[in-house]
Amino acid sequence: MSQNSTDQFFKNPVLGHPAGLFVLFFTEMWERFSFYGMRALLILFLTASVFGEMPGWGWTRENASALFGSYVGLVYLSTMLGGYFADKIIGFRWAVVVGAVLMTLGHASMAIETEFSIYLGLVLLVFGNGFFKPNMTSIISEMYKDRPEKKDGAYTLFYMGVNAGAFFGILLCGYLGEKVGWTYGFGLAGIFMFFGMLQFWLSQNIFGDIGLKPTAESKAKSEIGDTDKRNPFTTIDLVLIGISSVLGLLWILNDPASKISNGEIDIFGFLGENGNNIAIVSALVIFIGLLISRLLRYSQITREKMIAVTFFAFLTIFFWAIFEQSPNSLTIFASDYTNRVLEGNWSTFFLIINSLITVVPLAIITWVLYLLFKQTFKNYAVANIILSTSFVIIWAIAIWMLLKDFYSAGYLALSDSTLEFLKIEKVTSPITEVPATWFSTLNSLFIISLAPLFSKWWESKYNPNANMKYGIGMGLLALGMACVAIGATGIEPGAKTASVSMIWLILVYLFHTMGELCISPVGLSYVSKLVPARMIAFMFGVWYLAVAIGMKGAGKFGENIDKIANEHGLSYFFWMLTIVSIVMAIFAVIMTPVIKKLMHGVK
Template identity: 85%
Template sequence: MSQNNTDQFFKSTVLGHPAGLFVLFFTEMWERFSFYGMRSLLILFLTTSFTDGGWGWTRENASALFGSYVGLVYLSTMLGGYFADKVIGFRWAVVVGAVLMTLGHASMAVETEFSIYLGLVLLVFGNGFFKPNMTSIVSEMYKDRPEKKDGAYTLFYMGVNAGAFFGILLCGYLGEKVGWSYGFGLAGIFMFFGMLQFWLSQNIFGDIGLKPNKESKARAEALDTDKRNPFSPLQLAAIAFSSIVALLWLVNDPAAKISGGKVNIFSFLGDNGNSIAILSALIVFIVLLVYRFTQYSKITKEKLIAVTFFAFLTIFFWAIFEQSPNSLTIFASDYTDRVLVGNWSVIFLVVNSLITVLPLVIITWVLILLFKQTFKLYAIANIILSISFVIIWAIAIWMLVKDYYTAGLLALSDETLQTLKIDKVTVPLTEVPATWFSTLNSLFIISLAPLFSKWWESKYNPSANLKYGIGMGLLALGMACVAFGANGIEPGAKTASVSMIWLILVYLFHTMGELCISPVGLSYVSKLVPARMIAFMFGVWYLAVAIGMKGAGMFGENIDKIANEHGLSYFFWMLTIISILVALFSILMTPVIKKLMHGVR
């Protein structure tokens, strides 16, 4: 097969798309299962008391580690993307990433101090190799069919959200209800299955994603006819300085807090060494970025400024949105009434059964369609994929049946109840896991994405600035809901019983905000940035996301301090106000940014 013509992939299709897309769909699904499944448990595990199997950390230390971990995940994508482009190719990068993540989850399942830290390091590098290269394979597969690309990414995005949903639902359930190691371990098992089925099916991609050779590099250079503006040795040194200091800071920040200052790489800079180091790195990078902009034509420079503006807004979006696995999960665990009694318990169990089983039925149907097209050529890969789904069905059914037993809706003998360690109840009663609320994001995305897609394609499609303004406004509305719900919690209170409706509303509004901002941002990078600079500006974009992720951790670090002094509601009102200010700033800047974009919508 030749990579120059991708029409060949459409000779045998599933739902109108190449079978290879669905190989990627399931691989990405299991990767997102593992990533979101582990992430949903991390803060809870770290802050749960020793007697309940956790580490008994303060929320400040847990948030510091969480913020650095997620920030490093996004920074590592630049390293993984570089190695894939220049050295090993997309396919090997995906496999290397999957192996590292499998080992990372296995390490975390051991639950010793060393194994947890080792697991996080392996997951950071694994995500870096895996994350940027799956979408690259999709893009290459549709190179000669651009009109089909939007539909392909929509299907691919469904795989992402299906994986996130089941990862949070099942890993979260096992972690909270059975044991932390089961939740961490399950994430690794399905990452391993995803890696195996990808590796055994890789010939379905033809020449796409193979290791770069002289011929392929020469062809890529020939296609890029834009004038180049190479980095000077001094500029490369500035990038190296900023990158190394930022990486050291991300590691040092939680290490210094967790160790009580005993571990501090930047102690030689004085008491404020941590702040001095990261500010120095940031200033050097901003100076370099501004200088680079001056080296291009007026139109190119102004488009780059527009991209940087949106990247700046993105920092605030992710810093507040990513409270989901952080302060919002703590709120769900400690301050929300998650016990449902009587009819409400029955309603929840029925709804939870439907939202668990129906997506599994749909994805299993897609799996059967894929089997029909590929089983003869890739029998072992299909068998492995089917085994993974048999396991996922078994765990899902076990979870639902156990919940019905626990609620007292299925009759069991006293001996069986004692064996299952379930107390006998006379009224239906269900305790909703704290991690369950995070699944709502994926459910709302799958439900609402088609509506937002239609909106963007209509004559009422808002401008870029207005989309960001609406997104940040919805983010503010979500935070206002939880702030209002937390209004009666006294300063210093460690527990409360706030209604679950407030958290459900948070995830509804935050998901709508995400649909306004997340898919739109990367689209503007590809539209506004010249081909020769796309890699550098994607690096800037992922840097902004990484800063936002670390910012989410830094916000979470202060939840106890603020809650003890002013009350928990005050913390969420602060995030609401920040969101409103950013929304207004985005809308007010519309005329300026519209001019800088030079007609790009």
């Protein structure tokens, strides 16, 4: 049997899928744990006062949002670099390992909490994500290349791991960061990234020949059957790409640097007060010109399909710019303007619900781990022992967190010796305070709960077309922002604190998650369906550029929260985001007949 035959992976399946899928499942789970765990804390750490029990950097929200926007934007831009190195030079496996090592070092660096170490950590995380993120799904795609009918189920299971990692990362890293110390939250993220890297490396033979360093023979095979017309990049194209890329990268770095340094660092200062704006507008104009030039070189049908992809990429910018307020302005709203102290029956209700949503998913994933052990322990004992160790630690932290919460609320009596052993401070006034980062876990929880319902919808006769999905998604985004805008109505302009009901934030995450489920599955699938093979790398680059712009846009929106709140009130800020979402929803629906024609029957 050929090492490249799909059949070899299905000989000893786990839940009907290759055991290798679950190696990827747990690797991705720990990577998402680390990424979302750190991301949930970043804005809170940067804006926390330099005084008190939990000192931060005392930054303004504008500066914190500027850095946050550049960080997440660069994370998505770096995927193009990581994808290129994996495809052409080092292969998927080495790319995943390199990415995991860089992220481990990045989290470790952030845990030190010095100015240099935080910046170094963010740089390492950017490049680490770039190498890691695009190559996990590439391995899955190769593993199922002869079993396309099983691929949908494989990605469903894989994204369960993605969302489980995000959920536990925000829950536990966020809890430790807010309640114990920033170092513990940042450090925990790095520990589990390290575990994920080790178990992947030690289990890699389970993938056969998939993801090895590319050879001349493998590159030649990948081009078999590719009959699309070649349109190589001209010298002028490459020069324009270089100029646009350099301007864009310098801007995304200079934007936060110029704000944080009060203008002492400003690469585009020679262009005057609007130097940053001139640079990024120039970069976008050059890129749009290049994109139009490239599109005009293709036949009419191919060109029109690629215009349709560009249209969806444009809408995607606005979706992520508003959706990614979760770790930014929405976390600030949760921290400073939401009543997170619960008493009586509401305290009891929260503690029970929080215990269930912590223990039940963890138990289910532990059961999946057990099934994987049964199939792979004989051949991959060390990897399995490392993986099991990580779960022992995660169970210990989860149980410690729940015990601490029940004790702090007065529902559990613990002796002084037990408190000392568990490192829990003695309390005299029982209270239940919900961490500000806890609300961000709702996104992953709602995705896991609602994804099967949306999947059934997409498979039914009522499955809407792509434009309607975008329209519905942007409409749900607007509905979520409207909820928090209504909740913030009573907050006076300039107010630094308030006690808004938590229900508004819960509704925000419910509606935003439903919006994500409408839009997330659409984008990349249409890139692969509409774009010819010769152009797919370029158009994936366009797509990830759109996502990166959206992420930076989220930071730009967040930068203005204080200015708008001080002048018009916090509600006004969220109503602005609501209106932008509604306009984009209407635009998506109105363009349905035009885009349908451009897609030439692709569904």
